[in-house]
Amino acid sequence: MSKHYLMCRPDYFAVEYAINPWMDPEAGADREVAVRQWEGLKSAYEELGHQVSLIDPVEGLPDMVFAANGALVVGGRVYGARFAHQERAAEGPAYLRWFVANGYDRVHEAAFTNEGEGDFLTLDQLVLAGTGFRTNITAHKEAQEFLGRPVVTLQLVDPRFYHLDTALFPLNGHNVAYFPGAFSAGSREVLRNLFPDAVLADESDATVLGLNAVSDGTHVVINVEAANLQLELKRRGFEVIPVDLSELRKAGGGPKCCTLEIRG
Secondary structure (H helix, E strand, O other): OOOOEEEEOOOOOOHHHHOOOOOOOOOOOOOOHHHHHHHHHHHHHHHHHEEEEOOOOOOOOOOOOHHHHHEEEEOOOOEEOEOOOOOOOOOOHHHHHHHHOOOOOOEEOOOOOOOOHEEEOOOOOEEEEOOOOOHHHHHHHHHHHHHHEEEEEEEOOHOOOHHHOOOOOOOOOOEEEEHHEEEEHHHHHHHHHOOOOEOOOOOOHHOOOOOOOOOOOOOEEEOOOHHHHHHHHHHHHOEEEOOOOOOOOHHHHOOOOEEEEEEO
């Protein structure tokens, strides 16, 4: 089934500050390479038949390329982001303006800190929500009330996996892949109960952001370095589409970070 994704070209991408363990301002990043890799991701989606809309990048917001953090969209309802760090604060309003300008009338400006699909991942019957580093747990309640979907809280415990989308991704509407080490003991138990047939990733694949992947239920667009995870996904019957986003990973981003799914 065709998906609708919102993306932001990394015209102003840079690693100028450090707000997660992946970022090293002294090492920096190569913007030209980042743009080329991002274009490859966009082309991969289009070749799979998905629709890609674009939001204009804003100068001075180097992380705006990570569109997933900009909002959560379920059933045409847009729950806006409120960023934890001042460096990214202006991204939330920029994304909300795009949705309003494009005809979305059920738009909610969040009262509580949350980073959109970075910490909210949607399945058919529920939304999985991360907390521990960025998103305030009260935002989980706010999102549930606005979206009318059950929201399940998961506690993140490893600073390398500061967003839920770095440690887990939906395979389809009813199953997921995840790295158990990113979660508290109670949250691991919740995941085992909800998803007894989940794909479990190892630390080597998690630390190349292999779980920051995008699945349309048939194809999985995934970082090329996540070798073991790719093999297991193929064994499960998924078609794997490897992409190289190594430059964007210098800011802690992968395919999912660059991709906000718009669910009508």
